[in-house]
Amino acid sequence: MAADTTPPPQFTLSYAQGDWRADFAVDLPDRPGTLADLAEMVAGHSVNVERLFYERGRDPNRVEVRVSCPQARRVGALLDALCAAGMLTPLPDQEDEPLAITDMSGVLSFKVALAHRPGALAALTAHFRDTGANLIHMRYDQADNPEMAEISAATSGAADVSALLRRLTRAGYHYHVLWRGGEDTDMAEVLGLSEVEAFLFKLRSVLPPERMSALEELFGTSQAMRQALKEFRGAAGASGEALAVSEVFANILRLAAMAQATTHDRFTLRLCGPVRLSERVALYMLTCPEGANSYLLAHGEELTFLDTNFGIYFQDVMAWLSRHGFDPARIRAVLATHPDADHAGWTGRLQRVYGARVLMHPESALVFQCEDRTLGRGPLCGINRPFTRLVNRLSDLEAPQHIDPFEPATGQRGGFPVVGKVTLADLELLALESMGGHAAGQVFFLEPSRGFLFSGDYLLDVSSLSPRDRDALSVHKTLLTSTNTDSGVFQVEMGMLKALMR
Structure with missing residues (x-):
């Protein structure tokens, strides 16, 4: 017995x-x-x-x-x-x-x-x-x-x-x-709401009913999601720094969930370009309703993505490209600066649907596997772990099944080790390894002869923005620069990147 x-x-x-x-x-x-x-x-x-x-x-x-x-x-x-x-x-x-x-x-x-x-x-x-x-x-x-x-x-x-x-x-x-309770009441004053209820109530005013129903079903049937939100709430008070960034993280979670309200018939995409990176490579910038920018590099008959947005936008973006003369079947590779959901959300789908090679820092595979953007490093690892699980699921990230290595290259640029390179037609991009200030598994892509740098949430030229984008930045700048593995290391890296680009 x-x-x-x-x-x-x-x-x-x-x-x-x-x-x-x-x-x-x-x-x-x-x-x-x-x-x-x-x-x-x-x-x-x-x-x-x-x-x-x-x-x-x-x-x-x-x-x-x-x-x-x-x-x-x-x-x-x-x-x-x-x-x-x-x-x-x-x-x-x-x-x-x-x-x-x-x-x-x-x-x-x-x-x-x-x-x-x-x-x-x-x-x-x-x-x-x-x-x-x-x-x-x-x-x-x-x-x-x-x-x-x-x-x-x-x-x-x-x-x-x-x-x-x-x-x-x-x-x-x-x-x-x-x-x-009423129309304009502050839920922060309510005792007894669960983590899920408090989170969803904050979204109710901005999401259409059908999207809210899907989110309610997701949280209601997934113990993993409920547990992650509970851990996130608990870790938010673990230290003064964690408490300070917890609201920023909560805003990003809402941002990821709000992306669900801007798909299908509500989806819009803004395309900028082409910008010539070399004689044979042209760059286009894609801006979805939420999340980070993506870049499409056209070279001959092939297309390469550099960073992708939230996974939830994948079908809408592919349909938009097809309607505007960019056949998604031509996508042969996807590069990602780091494995956050708003930069690598489509990598797995591009690989699965179109057979695209995925080129990232090798540590990204472990980030996807563990669903921990810090891999347990830095003072905020406790709050980052449940945050990663939540934002990945809310934004529908699909991780790649495997990550291809960069072409061999060594040396250093601006104090960053060169861990490989990527060749696209006549364009060569060096992969510089980050010190881990923002996220684990991060690289910067540098074209040294022409001075192009893809920094993935590090550098932003505010003076180049339109008034509309500058207004949006008042919200997004805080979100994008406050989710760091180690803010001290991040600031050091920012200075090194600025010096590199002078």
Whole structure:
């Protein structure tokens, strides 16, 4: 017979000032009524709740509780009942987790006066259960704030919020509303939202309904996505620097998700060029609605991409090229400065669909495999790892199955090692290895005789931009330069690249 690996229930018993106290944590399903059922079980044993803390956004199932009673047998009987009901055993992870909160107008946060006696909490939570409201945050601590509970609840809509408040008023409760959902409310003030719900609500005003439905399904059915967003949220507070860049990263995640609203019939592409890089090679710049610029190099009957945008734009870009005289079947190679989603999002598709060779830093393969743009390096590796997983999936990155090596070349340019070269007709590009300030697996492509440099998120000539692009830069400049593996190294590299191009 297999051994039972279920961990034993954990609780702490103490005796002080004539009362027995028990501190424990219970695991409950995230649905309306479960907290009320717990409170009624406690009240049924004539035991008083001294402290209860539940934060659905932190853990949708865990409730921390302290109870007290003069009789030890009653406390023991309660613990036995909780154990028999399975409440002291962690719940198994759920792969499919539909979103419970879809309408912010149905969310309410308030403080309510609560008598310190057995059954008071059960009576209060019964009102939420009976109206179908789901408690998503609750803090009650008799020692810290006597006879006052802080609660957030989610209902089906604004009408249900009003009905719940009327019911509490008729029952004689004294309460103060802290926050009530509406059109222009700030979600940062809401306690109890999960990472997924908070993220999706910020997108709801900018994405069309069909795109929102697809995102909700993605997060609702993918435990990996939910876990990555949870890790991202946790890592954001790991240090002062992580906290400072977490909002930047969150903006980029929204940028990647917003790209879904600009595909198909909403897709636009701006083409600039040609610019002659040599007698036989012409360059075109492609600008999609979101993400980084891509470059198409035409040489004879062949086409080569240098950097690609988000993977979600692949079909739209290929269709646009076909309509405007650039046959995608002519694409023979794709170069990428680094393996971020907005620079390498199509590399795998170009390889799979058209047989294009993919030329990148060899370390890029490990970045794709591990889904970690820093490969565990630098002070912000903790927040970069879940960020990489999230942005790759939101933007539909498809990594290449294999990466071809550069042609042999050695030496150094501007302090950067030359790790190879790429020859396109009469154009030779040197691959300079980055020191890793922005991302792992990064190279800069340099044409030394003519002074062309593809720096991949490092250098930008603001004076060359149109007024429209300059306005857009006010948002994107911060996004593109704040996601560095090591900001100190990045600044050093910036200086080296500027000196190289003088």
